[in-house]
Amino acid sequence: MKLTDNADLRPYNSFGVAARATCLAEIEHGDELEPATALAKERDLPMLLLGGGTNVLFAGDFPGLVLLMRNRGVEIDRESGLVRAAAGENWHDLVRTCLQNGLYGLENLALIPGSTGAAPVQNIGAYGVELESFFVELELFDCADGSLRTMSREDCQFSYRDSVLKQSQVQSRLQPLSPPQPQPKSPPQPQVVCSLTLQLPREPAPNLSYPALAQELEHVAKPTPQEVFEAVCRIRRRKLPNPAEIGNAGSFFKNPIISQDEFEQLSNRYDSPPSFPAKEGVKVPAGWLLDQCGFKGYQKGAAGVYERHALILVNRGGATGRELHQLAMKMQDHVQSEFGITLEPEVRIICTT
Ligand SMILES: Cc1cc2nc3c(=O)[nH]c(=O)nc-3n(C[C@H](O)[C@H](O)[C@H](O)COP(=O)(O)OP(=O)(O)OC[C@H]3O[C@@H](n4cnc5c(N)ncnc54)[C@H](O)[C@@H]3O)c2cc1C
Incomplete structure (x- = not known):
């Protein structure tokens, strides 16, 4: 197990924000988890688990032990x-x-x-x-x-x-x-x-239920799994910012699920708002709600919103986690007051100091 004290977490979060951990342990084998836990107890440190760091936002330092899962096979x-x-x-x-x-x-x-x-x-x-x-x-x-x-x-x-x-x-x-x-x-x-x-099935059974994917493959009579794989990669590269170039964590908020009554109220205000059926009600794209509030391409300092997708917060270079968190709260407030809908973050916010 490789240990680093006062570790820089910038390389380990896809927002690329600066943050430090008291200690960082790289776990290469499952049997290193026991000594790592013992170390945290001994030093009285809380623990945090990270994989690729692509779904977290450090709104501050983490005064504890970060475990980086690096076991392979x-x-x-x-x-x-x-x-x-x-x-x-x-x-x-x-x-x-x-x-x-x-x-x-x-x-x-x-x-x-x-x-x-x-x-x-x-x-x-x-x-x-x-x-x-x-x-x-x-x-x-x-x-x-x-x-x-x-x-x-x-x-x-x-x-x-x-x-x-x-x-x-x-x-x-x-x-x-x-x-x-x-x-x-x-x-x-x-x-x-x-x-x-x-x-996993051994027989190909391409799932083209998602309209954008079906559209991407409309010229292919019977798409193979390989063609579906390539189409998904093409769409994603077009639509989403590459974290290696622009710091981000993908969709920041979950798509809210609202009741049928709430959806009818929304439909009275807007002509055919986008929606998907969900088990508990109607799922409305959070990106669409944020778009109606004018957030697409919004910028405050280095913290902003991607110009092609209102659901993706971006670090344009040097934004702090705190700035991105504040922007997320502002977006949440706007949607709440405009639509009465509470957006819930999909990204895990680490907010400890
Ligand atoms: C550009 C971009 C696009 C994305 N698109 C999608 C998408 O289409 N669909 C989607 O679902 N997600 C998407 N995401 C979010 C993200 O990629 C996924 O949530 C991914 O599974 C996170 O993996 P990670 O290893 O980076 O997790 P981390 O960010 O390291 O951790 C995320 C959470 O999981 C916990 N965790 C990490 N590893 C373990 C483990 N071994 N055991 C237990 N808990 C663990 C962490 O403690 C943390 O709470 C996107 C992110 C980006 C940056």
């Missing part, structure tokens, strides 16, 4: 379609490897940045597909008591950009920055996904 059984991957594997590489091995279904989730271990945390989804459709189980190390256990799909309680793992995390809600929030005396200890098992 992929086992593929082409006969049964079972795939077991270590948490530290890059998600997009795993999607490509499965495709190359004749196992399908993950094509629509191509190019989602980050690690495999974080994928079940918010049940990653894109272009009409969610991880839960292929999920079998995960192996979990609980830092609270050092136990190792297996969680099934039912245990994980997946829903839209959510799971029991995400709910158990602290500071995931948008909070006022001022005055600073007091640190809980004993914050919950991380629950570490060490590996993930998926079951």
